[in-house]
Amino acid sequence: MYSVNYHRASSVADAAKLLKNGDAKLLSGGMTLIPAMKTRLAAPSDLVDVSRLKDLQGVKVSGKTVTIGAATTHYDVSTDEKLKKVCPALAHMASLIGDPAVRHKGTIGGSIANNDPAADYPAALLALGATIITNKREIAADKFFKGLFETALKEGEIVTAVSFTAPAKAAYQKFRNPASRYAIVGVFVSKGKDGVRAAVTGAGEDGVFRSNEVEAALAKSFDAAALDGLKVPAKGLMSDLHASAEYRANLIAVMAKRAVAAANA
Amino acid sequence: MSDVSLTVNGKRVSGSAEDRTLLVHFLREHLGLTGTHVGCDTSQCGACVVHVDGRAVKSCTMLAVQASGSTIVTIEGLADGAELHPVQAAFKEHHGLQCGFCTPGMIMTATDMIARHPEGLDEATVRAELEGNICRCTGYHNIVKAILAASETMAKGAKGKAKQAA
Numbered sequence: 288m289y290s291v292n293y294h295r296a297s298s299v300a301d302a303a304k305l306l307k308n309g310d311a312k313l314l315s316g317g318m319t320l321i322p323a324m325k326t327r328l329a330a331p332s333d334l335v336d337v338s339r340l341k342d343l344q345g346v347k348v349s350g351k352t353v354t355i356g357a358a359t360t361h362y363d364v365s366t367d368e369k370l371k372k373v374c375p376a377l378a379h380m381a382s383l384i385g386d387p388a389v390r391h392k393g394t395i396g397g398s399i400a401n402n403d404p405a406a407d408y409p410a411a412l413l414a415l416g417a418t419i420i421t422n423k424r425e426i427a428a429d430k431f432f433k434g435l436f437e438t439a440l441k442e443g444e445i446v447t448a449v450s451f452t453a454p455a456k457a458a459y460q461k462f463r464n465p466a467s468r469y470a471i472v473g474v475f476v477s478k479g480k481d482g483v484r485a486a487v488t489g490a491g492e493d494g495v496f497r498s499n500e501v502e503a504a505l506a507k508s509f510d511a512a513a514l515d516g517l518k519v520p521a522k523g524l525m526s527d528l529h530a531s532a533e534y535r536a537n538l539i540a541v542m543a544k545r546a547v548a549a550a551n552a
Numbered sequence: 553m554s555d556v557s558l559t560v561n562g563k564r565v566s567g568s569a570e571d572r573t574l575l576v577h578f579l580r581e582h583l584g585l586t587g588t589h590v591g592c593d594t595s596q597c598g599a600c601v602v603h604v605d606g607r608a609v610k611s612c613t614m615l616a617v618q619a620s621g622s623t624i625v626t627i628e629g630l631a632d633g634a635e636l637h638p639v640q641a642a643f644k645e646h647h648g649l650q651c652g653f654c655t656p657g658m659i660m661t662a663t664d665m666i667a668r669h670p671e672g673l674d675e676a677t678v679r680a681e682l683e684g685n686i687c688r689c690t691g692y693h694n695i696v697k698a699i700l701a702a703s704e705t706m707a708k709g710a711k712g713k714a715k716q717a718a
Contacts, residue, residue: 293554293571293617314618321613322595324572334571336618362607386684387661387668388598391607392614466596468683 288324292333296340299422299445306443308333313445315358315397318389338394343447346370353377354450357396361385364395376457376550380411380475383461385468396446399431402438402494404525405469409495411459413486414475417451434493454479456509458549460542461489464529471530472538474501476546478509485543490524490535501543511548514540554617560585561629569616576600578616579626587627587656591686598685601657601664602626608664610684627656630663638709639663639702648698650689661685662699666706673703 293314296302305311309332314320316338323329337343343358348369355364364370365382384390384398384407398408399419412419412428419426422445431439440446454477461473470489477484485501488494500520504513519539524532556578557566567582579585579602588611591599595613602611603625630637636644639662649655665681666673678696687695 288572288574290570291572293615317614317618318595321615325593334615338618386598387665387681388601388608388610388684389595391609 289327289330291324291331293336294333295336299337299340299343299447302335302337302340302445303422303443305333305335306445308335311335313337313397313400315394315400316360316392317397318385318393319397319401319403337396337445343396348373348453351453352450353453354448355395356448357446358394359396361390361393361395361398362387365390373453374415374451374457376459376475376477377411377415380407380459383407383459383463383468395449399449400438400440400446402432402434402436403469404435404491404494405464405471405473405489406495407459407461407470407473407488410470410473410475410486410488412449412451413495413497414477414484415451415454415457416477416479416481416484417449419446420448420450421446429497432495437494452479456550458546460545460549462538462542472535472542474498474539474542474546476501476505476543476550478505478550482506483509485546487539490539492523492525496523498539498543501539505543505547509547510551511544514544514547517543554620556616556620558616558619558621559623561625571615571617573616574612575602575604575614575616575619575624576611578619579611579624582616585626585628589653589656591653591657596684596686597654597657598661599654599657601660601685603660603664606667608661625660627659630659637663638705639666639699642698642702642705643695646694646698646701648690648695649687654685654687654689658682658685658687658695662695662702665699666703669703670707672707673700675700 294305311333312331314334314336343356346367347354361381361384371378417428419431457477459475461470472490473488483505517540519536521532521536524535526532589599591597600612
């Protein structure tokens, strides 16, 4: 790792100020950033640690409205009893990230700001039609995820929370790489007052996306049988040593079907 | 350079370290606590697992300065003098190791796992919870056996203590 200057922010405003130092980066759980720094894929001059800021932590549930602080760990999301009541799908999704030690450190804000094309949270937030709240504005998930490791976040902008309305039904299923635990394909489906949404991670060349094919089939009937024989085009999907685009296309249909079955169970 | 102050295994310690110093290196090289191992150095193998503020984390993926102010427990902090911690005793009893390199991380993960599952553990849960710890010798069977046995011993111990208290 190259030399770096560490700062512990005392507030979100303080973090925004500290981010103006050189080539500074925000540090939350560090589960992606620190490994990237160790391999020198990332070499920030300064790190601004926001993981201990109390106002960025915790899950709040008010009626059907869920708000999760950006520095809330995957473990805390996966075990939150209020969340499990209104949106068990998201708690379950968080329990599938990495391994227990990674879940104790990694955070929802860090995951979505990084927007890894195989991360789980981007699919969940896109399928839940969530709103991403920053220190400057609110951004709809549909506008937030821009491509591989790209988001709508501007220079110096800090994710403070995410918020969504718990849907009537939702579930997430992923086909994991057995070594890295990242999704080769993960599909999050939800059925709420604005209809059906299905988001796919791990597969798209431009990162997370909504599957028109899956959504159209489920709009007719939110039932696993509605996806029988569904063909998802391989165009625009990734091919790498783990899976071809065609294999991923097939997995999207399979994972979507399992997710709908789980959502209806 | 930053000052790093920690409570490690019940003792307050402090030192000065480069900001890029990883917690595992601070523990091993500054504090001489070499029980915590570096296996893969890529947050996959779990040989470096320690408890930070009561939660199992991979100390190769955390800066020492990030941990400053925290309470740390390492493998050296588990035994009570000459008396092994129940998880250590179970690993010995069930031969949950061969070369021993992964063992400190396995035991720190196991103690955290048992604490998070007061309702008890079954084999499937133990195996799923061990996905962040790699052992290249044992095939995991005796590790799983040891954790299940320790979980039972500790549950009985807790009940015994509750009875005594009542």
